[in-house]
Amino acid sequence: MLHVICYMLHEIFMSKRCDICGQGPTRGAKRSHSNRQTLKRQYMNLQAATIGGKKVKLCARCLKTSKKPAKASAKRK
Numbered sequence: 001m002l003h004v005i006c007y008m009l010h011e012i013f014m015s016k017r018c019d020i021c022g023q024g025p026t027r028g029a030k031r032s033h034s035n036r037q038t039l040k041r042q043y044m045n046l047q048a049a050t051i052g053g054k055k056v057k058l059c060a061r062c063l064k065t066s067k068k069p070a071k072a073s074a075k076r077k
């Protein structure tokens, strides 16, 4: 029972989720040489960043987008 509660607390407070897009881990299969399948979790590429004085966890894609200038399309002309 205790390990279930600990797991739930871990999921709530230490979730491996992007704070902007909300995307979390997906499921994938590990394949052995004899092609036997074992399910596993595939985690996001989460990076710690500070935005507006707040510490957030972002996926690499959101981090890249946040570094883009706001009006890149208008600048080109």
Ligand SMILES: [Zn+2]
Pocket: 018, 019, 020, 021, 022, 023, 058, 059, 060, 061, 062
């Ligand atoms: Zn994201």
